[in-house]
Amino acid sequence: MASSRPSSLLPAPEKGPLLELIPPPGPRQPEGVLPKNGGIPRWEGELWTAQQRQANPLHEISYRACFKPQLPAYFIRHLTEEGDRIYDPFMGRGTTPLEAALAGRVPVGNDANPLSILLTRPRLNPPTQKEVVARLQQLRLDGPARGPASLRVFYHPETLRELANLREYFRKRETEGTLDPLDDWIRMVAVNRLTGHSKGFFSVYTLPPNQAASVASQKRINRRLGQTPPRRDVRALLQRKSAALLRGLTRADRDRLGSVASRSLLLTGDAAHTPAIRSRSVSLIVTSPPFLDVVNYAQDNWLRNWFCRIDTDSVDFACFRSLSSWEQYMGQVFRELARILTPEGHIAFEVGEVRKGKIPLEESVVGCGLGAGLKVEGILVNAQRFTKTSNCWGITNGQRGTNTNRIVLFSRR
Numbered sequence: 001m002a003s004s005r006p007s008s009l010l011p012a013p014e015k016g017p018l019l020e021l022i023p024p025p026g027p028r029q030p031e032g033v034l035p036k037n038g039g040i041p042r043w044e045g046e047l048w049t050a051q052q053r054q055a056n057p058l059h060e061i062s063y064r065a066c067f068k069p070q071l072p073a074y075f076i077r078h079l080t081e082e083g084d085r086i087y088d089p090f091m092g093r094g095t096t097p098l099e100a101a102l103a104g105r106v107p108v109g110n111d112a113n114p115l116s117i118l119l120t121r122p123r124l125n126p127p128t129q130k131e132v133v134a135r136l137q138q139l140r141l142d143g144p145a146r147g148p149a150s151l152r153v154f155y156h157p158e159t160l161r162e163l164a165n166l167r168e169y170f171r172k173r174e175t176e177g178t179l180d181p182l183d184d185w186i187r188m189v190a191v192n193r194l195t196g197h198s199k200g201f202f203s204v205y206t207l208p209p210n211q212a213a214s215v216a217s218q219k220r221i222n223r224r225l226g227q228t229p230p231r232r233d234v235r236a237l238l239q240r241k242s243a244a245l246l247r248g249l250t251r252a253d254r255d256r257l258g259s260v261a262s263r264s265l266l267l268t269g270d271a272a273h274t275p276a277i278r279s280r281s282v283s284l285i286v287t288s289p290p291f292l293d294v295v296n297y298a299q300d301n302w303l304r305n306w307f308c309r310i311d312t313d314s315v316d317f318a319c320f321r322s323l324s325s326w327e328q329y330m331g332q333v334f335r336e337l338a339r340i341l342t343p344e345g346h347i348a349f350e351v352g353e354v355r356k357g358k359i360p361l362e363e364s365v366v367g368c369g370l371g372a373g374l375k376v377e378g379i380l381v382n383a384q385r386f387t388k389t390s391n392c393w394g395i396t397n398g399q400r401g402t403n404t405n406r407i408v409l410f411s412r413r
Contacts, residue, residue, distance in 0.1 A: 192209060
């Protein structure tokens with residue numbers, strides 16, 4: 001469905017704030033702020049809320065370097081209509097596909113890590129809490145599986161036994177071809193309770209849930225804190241987290257999800273080569289790519305991949321040591337994005353601050369988009385405060401890490 005929205009989200013300077021947003025962004029900066037690419041309009045301000053948990057609770061799944069749902073919601077709301085296809089080529093935990101589905105748009109997503117589909121697919125077709133409780137009561141978690149002894153740095157032996165038997169249950173169901181959407185949901189919830197820093201996780205106190213410490217690192221944490229893994233009730237924690245995810249889901253939400261879930265397309269592969277997506281079929285692309293070698297996705301997800309039986313070594317995680325190699329690959333990605341974009345479509349391409357802000361990736365993004373034959377509408381800079389995860393590392397706003405969302409907005413020429 002072609003959108004009837006204006007072809008550009010960015011008005012001329014004299015027309016005021018972007019589509020009368022509340023709160024409005026700051027003033028437009030002078031043109032020429034990007035000498036490398038010349039004359040690119042740029043707006044700065046708080047384009048969406050920086051507060052935690054202002055979106056649907058279904059989004060509350062942890063994944064390293066994920067953006068907030070408000071980011072894709074901003075562009076989905078203003079640039080698309082119900083029934084449009086929304087795509088994220090680096091979907092991670094599935095924020096863009098899920099937000100698209102909740103808005104009645106058709107979700108399309110891709111990621112190199114097979115884990116992304118396991119985190120995204122169940123939330124496009126969520127069960128009821130009653131169904132979850134009934135299935136959990138049927139599970140036998142006292143079977144013969146014990147799990148690797150090395151994982152006892154994270155888990156009490158009986159907790160590890162229950163997790164190992166739950167893992168074996170999923171393996172058996174997949175082998176038999178009987179794994180159903182309810183199993184899919186429970187596995188997703190289990191993956192997100194594996195490790196963390198509160199009693200709501202299966203593990204002893206460790207790194208935030210989107211980062212798995214190595215066995216050696218966890219041994220050091222345990223020694224420093226004088227701690228041993230406590231016994232956790234796997235069923236009870238799965239039930240509690242499931243209830244938290246489902247608590248804000250309305251009948252209208254379920255209806256919208258149901259109307260588009262069967263038309264969703266979730267892929268595992270190279271973002272630069274997606275033949276399964278038809279040319280000129282996507283109305284809006286909202287994404288955030290890997291920022292050079294800032295995040296080690298293989299290291300962060302090793303324990304989740306173990307639980308899901310994903311061979312981490314076989315996953316081609318994008319990690320770029322140099323800006324030139326990053327630009328070369330993103331140029332290929334942009335050519336593919338230009339192929340699948342509708343004539344009236346848009347791309348919102350978000351990058352954060354890298355090397356303490358010394359590398360302006362938005363300039364490279366502009367060049368990649370222009371090279372693919374796209375038109376640059378402008379750059380939106382959304383100031384944000386750090387999440388609790390950043391605070392855990394002792395990072396304060398304005399000092400280290402990603403302090404802003406920088407979104408380069410493209411359209412077709």
